[in-house]
Each structure stands twice: as structure tokens, then as C-alpha cells.
Amino acid sequence: MPPSLQSQSAVDPQHPDIDIRQGRKVFASERGDVEALADIDLQVRRGEFLSVVGPSGCGKSTLLKCVAGLERLTSGSLQVRGEAVREAPLGLGMVFQRDLLLDWRTVIENVLLIAQFRGLDMGKARVRALELLHLFGLEDFVDRYPWELSGGMRQRASICRALVDDPALLLMDEPFGALDAMTRDQLNVELQRIWEDSGKTVLFITHGIAEAVFLSDRVAVMSRNPGRIMKMIDIDLPRPRNLSIRDSTQFTHYTGQIRDVFLSLGILKNH
Amino acid sequence: MTFKSSGVGRFLEVMAVLVGALIVWEIAVRIWMPKPFILPAPSLIWSEFASSPGYFLAQTGYTLGTTMGGFLLALLLGFISAVGIVYSRLLERTFYTLLVALNSVPKVALAPLFVIWMGTGVEPKIAIALTIAIFATVIDTVLGLRSVDPELLSLARSARASEWQVLLRIRLPSALPSMFAGMKLAISLALVGAIVGEFVAGNTGLGQVILQAQGMFQTARMFVAIIVLGILGTVLFYGLEALERWLLPWHVSQRGQIMQHGA
Numbered sequence: 001m002p003p004s005l006q007s008q009s010a011v012d013p014q015h016p017d018i019d020i021r022q023g024r025k026v027f028a029s030e031r032g033d034v035e036a037l038a039d040i041d042l043q044v045r046r047g048e049f050l051s052v053v054g055p056s057g058c059g060k061s062t063l064l065k066c067v068a069g070l071e072r073l074t075s076g077s078l079q080v081r082g083e084a085v086r087e088a089p090l091g092l093g094m095v096f097q098r099d100l101l102l103d104w105r106t107v108i109e110n111v112l113l114i115a116q117f118r119g120l121d122m123g124k125a126r127v128r129a130l131e132l133l134h135l136f137g138l139e140d141f142v143d144r145y146p147w148e149l150s151g152g153m154r155q156r157a158s159i160c161r162a163l164v165d166d167p168a169l170l171l172m173d174e175p176f177g178a179l180d181a182m183t184r185d186q187l188n189v190e191l192q193r194i195w196e197d198s199g200k201t202v203l204f205i206t207h208g209i210a211e212a213v214f215l216s217d218r219v220a221v222m223s224r225n226p227g228r229i230m231k232m233i234d235i236d237l238p239r240p241r242n243l244s245i246r247d248s249t250q251f252t253h254y255t256g257q258i259r260d261v262f263l264s265l266g267i268l269k270n271h
Numbered sequence: 272m273t274f275k276s277s278g279v280g281r282f283l284e285v286m287a288v289l290v291g292a293l294i295v296w297e298i299a300v301r302i303w304m305p306k307p308f309i310l311p312a313p314s315l316i317w318s319e320f321a322s323s324p325g326y327f328l329a330q331t332g333y334t335l336g337t338t339m340g341g342f343l344l345a346l347l348l349g350f351i352s353a354v355g356i357v358y359s360r361l362l363e364r365t366f367y368t369l370l371v372a373l374n375s376v377p378k379v380a381l382a383p384l385f386v387i388w389m390g391t392g393v394e395p396k397i398a399i400a401l402t403i404a405i406f407a408t409v410i411d412t413v414l415g416l417r418s419v420d421p422e423l424l425s426l427a428r429s430a431r432a433s434e435w436q437v438l439l440r441i442r443l444p445s446a447l448p449s450m451f452a453g454m455k456l457a458i459s460l461a462l463v464g465a466i467v468g469e470f471v472a473g474n475t476g477l478g479q480v481i482l483q484a485q486g487m488f489q490t491a492r493m494f495v496a497i498i499v500l501g502i503l504g505t506v507l508f509y510g511l512e513a514l515e516r517w518l519l520p521w522h523v524s525q526r527g528q529i530m531q532h533g534a
């Protein structure tokens with residue numbers, strides 16, 4: 001077992017890493033209040049990969065920001081590893097839809113940004129950063145600047161940045177949403193490989209039904225106005241999964257199930 | 272990308288036009304022979320400069336010193352104020368509001384007042400250069416510090432970055448392009464301020480060269496000073512631009528060029 005997990009075993013292993021109860025979030029605005037989240041009950045187990053799919057504007061990003069301590073729930077309770085969230089929980093890594101790389105830093109310096117923020121030993125962090133860049137096939141781009149990289153490479157670098165201090169919890173907000181389909185598939189495979197056996201808890205947000213099924217242990221399906229979790233689906237597919245699993249009947253059974261939720265809600269229409 | 276890479280070509284083009292204009296000027300003066308105190312020929316202006324280059328250099332040095340003094344102070348004070356304004360609602364409401372409101376006031380009108388306050392030495396000249404230039408540095412630095420991508424700030428907060436780290440590692444570098452825009456404006460304004468300061472008091476500097484030469488109808492001498500000022504302003508501006516290129520190779524407007532160097 002990796003040391004990062006052992007050190008946390010003092011905490012009740014049955015206790016979920018993320019625990020949201022009766023979560024509600026209202027944004028006040030001049031045109032009246034917007035209820036972004038309602039009746040959110042969500043428990044994410046330690047080491048679990050949980051995806052949230054839902055239509056645009058249903059509150060997925062808001063949910064993630066609350067977990068990250070960047071927004072606060074209007075009511076309800078939200079705990080991360082047994083502690084109520086007031087600011088960003090420790091041991092948190094974040095990946096956004098935009099890679100947010102700093103143009104004035106090389107790839108490795110970008111990866112080390114988070115290490116600097118966290119005040120890590122820079123020598124050790126550097127070794128770790130190089131390992132990560134290797135894992136993601138960026139070894140030849142360590143000292144390049146972001147503008148010299150393709151979109152897929154940039155997003156890989158931003159994932160390395162999130163992983164540099166070996167966070168126990170990874171929050172990803174449509175990390176592959178801006179990439180072409182092929183790069184996206186490739187990164188799904190790479191992310192799965194990195195996550196497997198890492199013990200990391202991942203909360204992954206996406207518009208992509210297939211992506212969610214491919215990556216996840218469970219998928220939360222959301223509807224909008226207000227954002228609610230309509231259905232929770234266990235994805236019982238063997239791991240490691242390869243891309244061809246998407247043609248299997250089990251896989252299409254799951255994607256069909258999710259699509260049916262959206263169809264029944266009128267978010268997707270057949271005509 | 273191709274037109275960007277021909278920076279040297281553009282420079283040669285500008286030089287060619289200038290030299291052409293000088294030749295036309297010289298020929299026109301030789302044909303129509305205006306009185307030299309109305310319009311001296313370029314050759315006469317050159318010989319005026321060549322007769323006492325040391326004198327002109329000394330005056331140029333003085334004006335340059337005043338300009339740089341005013342500019343650097345505007346940069347330093349402007350930067351400190353801008354950081355204060357960005358982090359303090361109170362400073363923003365009071366100092367910044369006042370500054371923006373005063374920006375449209377013609378600041379050169381203050382020059383005679385500064386002479387009363389500070390005498391006829393270099394101080395009122397630096398003060399007026401500073402007063403004119405600081406608006407540009409403060410306003411553009413504030414804009415730059417504020418223009419940070421909010422998601423980048425979220426990223427920093429998610430890693431519990433301190434406000435100081437955010438300023439140093441994110442806000443400042445993001446603000447540099449905007450700060451340079453302000454600096455390029457400020458250096459030209461500081462030069463204007465220095466000359467105005469020299470006009471109203473003292474007996475040194477290119478401003479005084481122009482005033483004194485005017486008193487004696489030494490038009491060629493006035494032209495020397497005017498041309499030197501033109502060169503000075505251009506060199507200062509492009510010096511800053513070169514510095515910007517060197518310090519901010521990532522800046523979007525210059526990205527095309529970098530790619531070419533890389534290729």
C-alpha cells in the first residue's frame with residue numbers, strides 16, 4: 001500500500017471522502033435568485049472514480065467549486081475526509097477545462113507552480129514532476145513553453161500540475177471538453193492508467209456520456225433548474241478498460257441508461 | 272508573421288524616407304534660398320551641431336537625466352500605488368478615483384507652480400515629468416493587475432496559495448504587458464514634462480537651448496535641439512519596446528516572431 005494511504009488509515013475507511021447532505025446552492029442576482037443546486041446527497045468513497053454528467057448550466061461546476069472550497073453551499077453540509085469544507089481542503093488537485101498554463105513558465109515550471117504554492121521541497125517536487133511528465137509522454141517538452149505545445153499536450157501538462165503533490169482527491173471539471181475526439185480518447189486511457197491503483201478519489205465532470213461510463217466506478221446523472229442528481233449508476237465493467245470496451249453490449253447498456261434519463265427529462269429529444 | 276519578421280526592413284524603410292526628406296529639404300533651400308533664420312538647410316543645422324557637439328551632448332544629458340528621473344519615479348511610485356489600489360477598496364475609492372478624474376487635466380499648467388515650490392534646479396523638472404507620467408503607469412498597472420484570469424485565481428486558491436504568492440507568481444507577470452504599454456506612454460510623457468520644466472525655469476537642458484536660441488534668432492541651433500529631442504524620444508520608446516520583447520517573449524502580440532526564431 002502506498003504510504004499516502006497508510007497515513008490516512010487512522011480515519012474511518014468506511015467514511016466517504018466527499019460527503020454532501022441536503023446540499024443547496026442559490027446564487028442571488030438582480031433578476032432574482034438562481035437555484036444552482038438542490039437536494040444534493042452525494043457520497044464519494046475513498047479511491048472511487050465518480051463522474052457527474054449533466055446538461056450545460058445544471059450546476060456541475062458549482063458542485064465542484066463547493067467541494068474545492070471555492071464556493072460555499074447556501075445550506076446543507078459538505079465534508080471532505082470528515083471535515084467541513086471552509087477553504088480548499090488539503091491534498092486537493094484541480095484540473096479545469098482550460099489548461100490555465102502560465103505563458104511565461106516552461107512546462108516543468110508550470111507543473112511546479114502548485115508545489116511552490118504548497119511550499120514543498122522543490123528538489124523532490126522536481127523529481128516527481130519529471131516522473132509525471134514522463135508518464136504523460138511529455139519528456140521531450142519539459143523545458144518548452146506552453147505555446148509550443150498542442151492542446152492535448154497542454155492539458156496533459158495541467159494534469160501533471162494537479163498531480164505534483166500527490167493529492168488524495170482530484171477534482172476535474174470537463175478536462176477534455178476542449179479537445180478533439182481522438183486526443184480525448186487517448187487521454188481517457190492515460191487518466192485511467194494513472195488513476196488505477198493510485199488510491200486517489202476522483203470527482204470528474206463531463207458532458208460526455210461515453211467518457212463518464214468508460215472512466216467511472218459510478219456516474220451521477222444530473223438535471224437542471226435546479227441542478228439535482230436524478231440517478232446514480234454503478235458501472236460494473238472490468239478494469240483495466242480499453243477503448244474497444246465501448247463497443248460491448250454492457251457498455252452501450254450503460255450509455256443507453258444515461259441517455260434515457262436525459263430523454264425522459266426532455267433534456268435530449270429524439271425529434 | 273512575415274510582415275512582423277521584417278522589423279529590420281521597416282527600420283530601413285523609415286530611414287530611407289527620412290534621408291529622402293532631408294535631401295528634398297536641402298535642395299529646396301538651395302533653390303529658393305529662404306533666410307537661414309526662417310528655415311536653415313540641413314547642412315547648416317549639421318554644421319551648427321558639429322561646431323559644438325560637447326555643448327549639445329551635455330544639454331542632452333541633462334534633459335535625459337531629468338526625463339529618466341521623472342520616469343523611474345513614476346514607475347516606482349506608480350507601481351506601489353497600483354498594488355495599493357488593487358488591494359485596498361479605500362485607496363481605490365479615494366486615490367484612484369481622484370487620479371482618473373484628474374487625468375484629463377492638462378498637467379503642464381502646474382509647472383510654474385512647481386518652480387515656486389521647488390526653485391529653479393532640477394527638482395521641479397523631475398516633479399513635472401513625474402506628474403505627467405505617473406497617470407499612465409498607475410492606470411495601466413492597475414488594469415494589468417486586475418486583468419488576471421479569475422480561473423487562475425481559483426486554481427491558486429485551490430492550492431491554498433498566499434496572497435503574496437498570487438501577487439508575485441500570477442498577478443505581476445500577467446500585468447507586465449499592460450505595464451509596458453503604460454511605460455511606453457509614460458516615457459514619452461516624461462520627456463514632454465522635462466522640456467516643459469526647462470521652458471519655465473533654469474538655464475540648462477534642450478528646452479533651454481531652444482528658448483535661448485530663439486531669443487537670438489539662432490534657428491539652426493533650435494533645429495539641432497528639436498532633432499535631438501526627436502531622436503531621444505524615439506530611442507527611449509524603442510529601447511522600452513526592445514526590453515519588452517526581451518522580458519516578455521510570451522506576449523501574444525509578439526508570439527508570431529518567437530515561433531519563427533524557434534523554427
Ligand SMILES: Nc1ncnc2c1ncn2[C@@H]1O[C@H](COP(=O)(O)OP(=O)(O)OP(=O)(O)O)[C@@H](O)[C@H]1O
Pocket residue numbers: 027028029034036054055056057058059060061062063
Ligand atoms: N457566480 C455566479 N453567480 C451567479 N450565477 C451563477 C454563478 N455561477 C454559476 N451560476 C449559475 O448557476 C447555474 C449553474 O452553473 P454551472 O457553471 O455550475 O453550470 P455547469 O453545469 O458547470 O455548466 P457547463 O456544463 O456549461 O459548464 C447556471 O445557471 C449559472 O448561470
Ligand SMILES: [Mg+2]
Pocket residue numbers: 060061062173
Ligand atoms: Mg461548468
